[in-house]
Amino acid sequence: MEVQQMRRKISGTCILIMLMISSATSQQPANASIEGTVVDIETGQPIPGARLVLTRPAGVPAGLMPPPILVTITNREGRFEFAALDAGSYRIAVAAEGYVRQEFSQMPLNLSAGQTLKDVLLRLTSTGTVAGVIRTNSGKPAAGVQIQLVSPRYGPRGERRLAAAGAAKTNDRGEYRLYWITPGRYYVVAGSLDALESSFQSVESGGLGGSPNEYQSTGYGVTFYPGVSDPFDAVFVTVRSGVELKLDLVVARQQYRVRGRVVDARTGQWPAGAQVTIQGRRLLEGAAGSVLRTRPIYNATDGTFEVRDVPSGLYYLSATLPRANATGAAGSGPVRVAVSASDVNGVLMTVAPYVSIPGRITIEGQGFPAAALNRSRVSLNLSAGGRRLTETSYGAIGGLPTPSPDGTFTLNNVMAGEYRLSLLLQPGYYIKEARYNGSDVLNGPLLVSSSIPGTLDIVLSPKVGRISGVLVDAKQKPDRSVQIVLIPAEQRDRSDLYRTASTDDSGRFALTDVAPGDYKLFAWEALDPYAYFDPKILEPFEQQGKPVHVAESTTANVEVEIIPK
Template sequence: MRTFVFAALLIQASVPSRGSIEGVVKAGTTLQQFLPNARLELREGPGTPIIVRSDAGGRFIFSSLASGRYRLFLTEDGFIRQEYGQRSPNMPGVSITVAAGQQVKNVVFRLDAAPTITGSVQDQEGNPLADILVTAARRTYDFRGRPTLTAVASATTDDRGTYRIFWVDPGDYYVSAGYAPVRRSGNDDETVRATYAPVYFGGVTDPEGVRPIRVEIGREINGVDFRLRRQDLAQIFGLTMSDITRRPVAATITFIPTEDANVARYGTQSSLATGTFVISEGVAPGSYIVVGQSTSGEKLAGFTRIKVPSLPRFFLNVRLEFNRAVPVHGRMTMDSELVPDIRQSRIVLMPAEPGAPSPAAVSPLADGQFVLADVIPGEYFLTVANLPNDTYVKAARQGKTDILETPITIVAESAASLEVRLGSDGGRIDTAILDGENRAVSGARVVLVPDVVRRHRPDQYRVRTSTDDGRVTLRGIPPGDYKLFAWESIEPNAYLNADYLHNYDGVGLPVRIGPGQNGPVQLRLIPAGQ
């Protein structure tokens, strides 16, 4: 009996203690009413999130948690969605660290009412228009810092021509309205509605002449009205075929606008087994990436750019040639004999053409070998993430081409292997973020920007979010000259845009990074709206 009890105690002692996170949800920063039934989502890495809801008193608890770093998100109808530690809606939050057996308490969410955008849509004669899509978009930046407009919310008008876009985050929005008619059945005799040119609020199509609508916390923005004019849209006739066999291919086709001025949105189309497709209902003027993927047989894909002019009764023939996806082999090596574990690193090829299909990211094997599968021929930019310790990408080549300075070219016949060389002499720097009253700031976006000569290379930047104590460590930095910035609120990748960064260049903190440990330094927060 004593042996059994002793063994049970040993087993119990060997099982790691489980932790918990608990707190409360309150509605508003002034009324402080407890909010029941709010949805909370806890994530640790890419696995399945844990979801709970707050009780009648607004309380919540996540129990039986393994040790680790967690991110906590909250959503509730009528309120601005929020991540724990978030300083503004478009900024990342702060992770919660749970040690073995630790009970993290007093996590408080204070939710503000979400804004709403309302208005009406009429034709040129002042008649209400139903089934018009109204879209609210925000200025965003892609992985190269190129500005674009990204739709974040939408609504359709009712039979009175009115609409309501519910519960958007505070910020600046470009609101547009437009209609690309689509038959609701397969009846060819069905009447096609009149088409209307898509426009931004204010009646213009050029975003350079559009002023965004400022949406504040808890406000309802009324009077965002539109008057649309009729427009002849272009008819598109197309053929999808294999570039290998020169035979037709049944496929799905997607039209992706590439210009800020183009507020049109289109659903996925399909070609027949004969490879033909027709978009007789019309496509608005503008530039598009047309992307196609085969729906049967061998996996094929292709894309092309088209430009639709603003001309009456215009039609365009589109020929979309599909190629077989090819594997791209590569190897990752070190510039020293000491080789760290690189198996958690991620190699990504991002298409140079916005909207083009991107292959899945991969991780290298222990010996550095990797294979990117199903890469469609075209041009791509190389991105390497999650490198260990203070390593960084020192050089990368495809044959004799430096693929850190120019895109990678993938051809159908064969793709030259990629050689990625890692540097072991990367630097690191500890930074403390302070506000105007010298208080530590958590949730700030801290960005290390390289000197002007290297600013066209995203791999030279380092980005982190300050923790609860206002500190952040940036690692794996190529030695050289930099400037440090800490924003309270900034759109992702905006710092990669030269025009955007020019407005803040004078407030950056110059630092010189050498191998190993640098700093520490203190950095002043750039307040939201500055």
């Protein structure tokens, strides 16, 4: 009897356990999965050996890469599978040899519990190649020359830097090969780039290549294709998918000397002590230093200076007098020097005392409301030929003073030279006028002289304009989440005139605080951030811009058509 009761208890317990397991199993959500194929976008052929990374963007701040969830490799047929997935939104990034690395962030994959998402097709674009021979100006192969493909990158105020997209170094035959390059338009720069940047090892340390015996008796000048020293004169080359571009270059191997004299404007004589500095362009994005690795020699007995071992290229010379000097602190603005094929002689740098520039901001028709001025900032940027020297280490001059409640301010320690005015404004205003000693400095350079210092007068106006409109595609349907860019028809070096906005779900947009004038509206389906500041990039799209005129205190209504890829 006891045995039978025991058996009944065990049997009941087993049934209860089985029911609990069955209940727990039924409560667990079924796993989801993703299956698909990676193919060549042109041929449709599968890509074996591609590496796929699965991520979940939920909860990750914008601009940050989500951590990988799973990683897999495509098989011989280019197929892949991600199994045992929870419900949610996923993204896939793909990399394969000879193809552009692609993150399909615009194609989130949304999975429900137990769903199997099949036949996901991921298309990759094949990369391009640039190859050729680099020779010296004497026709000999140039060994150990650094060569880079670079593309311009712009900041929100139009400041330009060049970002590297590929780098290589020539062999003993002068040959180079830049491979796996993303198709696009690039500048090509070659030479002893370590002379200007800290991102390369110095040739003097030896062992730059595969052999410790590699040696260069002299450096090479920095040259942009098609053989110019100024990056603003460079010409784009186009790298195409699956195509090898042949491109030969000539670099100058000889190094030169730059000579000149420093004169103190106050005495007409050369100073007893002066510090001469030579700087090259900051070629690459993120480069901290652009000072040439050679120290100018200054002769205090006659005011002459000499800079030795200067490769061909574009430079800026400046001179400063120490504060300990009996005549006080002084300096010269940057003098542009182009070195090419010969020594440069007779450079004259005139140092003058730093000056203070008083100024005043007034507001048209409003007197001096402090609330409109407490966020305004005034500064000067050194320029040459009307162009800001954003590609050098010269920064804002005179600090960033905040105007007093009555609108007055002072820019201190300003050296004589050429500048462009910069003004950070409170929303709801535009710069109507800016004059220095009566001359227009809003649309032209501001020339500072230590002998005739002047006053800077700035007039703001609250009579801003507004643009309201809708963006449509080629089928005249509204397009959402697209950036609208307002670009002035003239004065395109004035970043304060540019405006941007994004379209809403109905394709509508609004641009506020617009200064009166003539503009063009652009909307690209795909364009690098701030690339519209580059005249060469903007030129092919000029006819596709929508002209618009904005008057004071009015709203212009327009319809804009998107510019396709």
